[in-house]
Amino acid sequence: MTRISNPGAPAASASAGTLPPDVCRWGATDIAARIRDGAISSVEVTQAFHARIDAVNPRLNAIVHADRERALQMAREADALRARAPQEMGCLHGVPVTIKLNVDVAGEATTNGVPAFADRIAPADSAVVANLRRAGAVILGRTNVPPFSFRWFTENPLHGRTLNPWRTEITSGGSSGGAAVAAASGMCALAHGTDIAGSIRYPAYVNGVVGLRPTPGRVPACHPTTTTRFLGLQLFSAQGVLARGVRDVELGLRAMAAEGASDPTWISAPLDFPDDGAPVRVACVDEIPDTRLAPEVKAALSQAARSLEAAGYRVERVVPPGIDEALEIWLAVVMNEVRMGMLSAVEAMQDASILSSVRSMAACAPAPELHAYATALARRDVLRREWNEFFERYPLLLMPTSCRAPMPWGEDLQGPEKMRELLADQSPLIAVAALSLPGLHVPTGLQAGLPSGVQLVAASFRERRLLEAARIIERDAEPFPDAAMNRA
Template identity: 40%
Template structure:
């Protein structure tokens, strides 16, 4: 392969070649950097260029391998880190102008684990202010654009990550998810991800001045956005490595136990009164058929109430946000983000005081109902969003906009409240009046069984193909 085309390889392919010595890390990293230089000025996915440091590390890894030192599973794989997570010596801005000089004293566990596995960080990716939008724009770095077209939001809050990995600027993109921030960008860009369950990936920012709220701790998780499900199976075992700085991390292997076949899958198209777009329904049907052909036992059956659980969960989160974050948003946030938060509080009336304490207790009931259901049906295939992905700045258009962006996304944030894993994978490329647009579906799984969800995503991907291949055909001249 021509050196200029190495960026096309998946992370699994890159690591196989670099570990064998058939490809140098310098060549691999340089190809990603060249791709970043070609596309990023138009797309604004990577907001801090670390190419100089990346090439130094690439030299180091090549030399270490030449000396016969062992190589990690991600040896030489170009990755990006989201700007809301600590990377030693770099600003953890969270997309906020007032935080532009908050320099991390050390790496967060997720960064440490990626580096220990041999990955090479080439840049840091964009996020909205406070990482609390499903779209990506902020006064510090500006807007990130979706490579499929300016009519589609890039998603958020890991919008820069989704764009970077899908366009070939990196092979793996770090992101995080408190209500959908891995899955929204995956759906917007046609990428693959799995939102890990509670405690699966160690998390902590050494730069933080105070501990986060209890719901923020339990609903927010660290993860990766990739172009293929195989790359999740490659990289996630490294991401979940134990780190004692997270006292609630659960040090289980990626595949805790063997599973019998066929796995039963609960299949639902229920969108709780929100209109189900025909293209989303076609994507669901394709995903169902792919799983059946792969040997899964798919049954159309309703899981426990997602709508009530999701809405209560997000209202509880808004109660915590109102108490712990509102002052920061008012002090350091733009007028745009302040208006969006005001609308969030309308869409999800915050649960406060004694009601919040009771809601937190009720969380166990919802989780128990799901735990029992998943004993019979280890996987749940559902819509991610009921409609194709929304346009940029839709959440700035008042109550109707926020309702379309987040109000209908109950399958997303319900999984955060429950602490369950949920993969998001493209199942259709829709030809809409605005242009081509990927449509993703969601696969939730048993607690600690992210691998089950990823395997199911791989089965769907084997039927549909990688969306990146279609995207690259239209990226000869970025739009």
């Protein structure tokens, strides 16, 4: 399943001292700081992560392509730059990261989990990868996805299944399942992901890591192997970051959002606002229309609410407008576009799992017609105005990431009726995407031996408000991220 070039590449000489044995447990922020001050070298760190990948990836199958010599060369160049011109180092200088398999890395196949794309070699980097390179990151490898990055379950006929390090019968999430598992199990310091319906936040939830879906347009999304993007993809999809800690996610965001003129949807918006860390009114969403919240989910919300209240936030039980309507809008837009393009490719692929999942989801959507598509977009505009007014009263939302505990494998393969239940359970994820909002999953601890956590949501381009609140929840949460590494 995993393709790794040069697995036995000879060790390169390191300029720094003895590398601590637990470096793969460090976050990206600490690694960057230690490389910057000369305590460790990028080559040493890269080799340590290669060893970690050798130890755990054969079982988990999160990283499905890695060119080790290329990564070591990037690390050598990072160390040489530090020696020659340290003032030119970026914020991720020498830090090992992974890239999701659905965006372009120059010279590598952007397979997106589809056998027909096995030889689709990217002629150049996508804009987000170019930003990571400019920040000095070392690309360790590519993380696994479901076919077309379109399930909450990461498995495909080209690269196989990615396992959850906590419990193998539970999904690793999707579509950024490989990214979340790589971060959780210490195979990278930072992982790139994408999110159109929860594809960063849900894998973060089930694997126990932090996952940020920025506002669409914050991070550039264009890449050379994709020439056409339907409107739903432009409006709903976001490039983001996963890591084991909040401060590392913020560091990754700053690197990914740096430039993006090649993407017409990219917006050079400020990241920092004076009141980012100010305690504000919080709407605690512990009721979802026509959907039952699992006890584990309510417990996580209560825990997070207590943490925020202790820090001066005013938490009130409030339901924002139209979460259920936002789900219907998402279905009407995205599934109409799927029928126009992706569905024929799914059918040609002849993989029973992805075909069953997509057909069941399509059965939950309105009939494929222009009127339904245009009406959904018009309704979205009205609902976005209502949410903007809601954010004036409640600048921060504390809500479920998912309405249920992490799912077993194959929950989306049981027909349209079960799919409708699944979509309702995931409506907090989908609503945020349908309204083009930023969302952040932050872990709160373990419930029945599985990760639990909450989602924070704010107005467009207020990611820092999410991150500052998440620091408070993270500070009070049960310290468990290393447990996933131990289990792996």
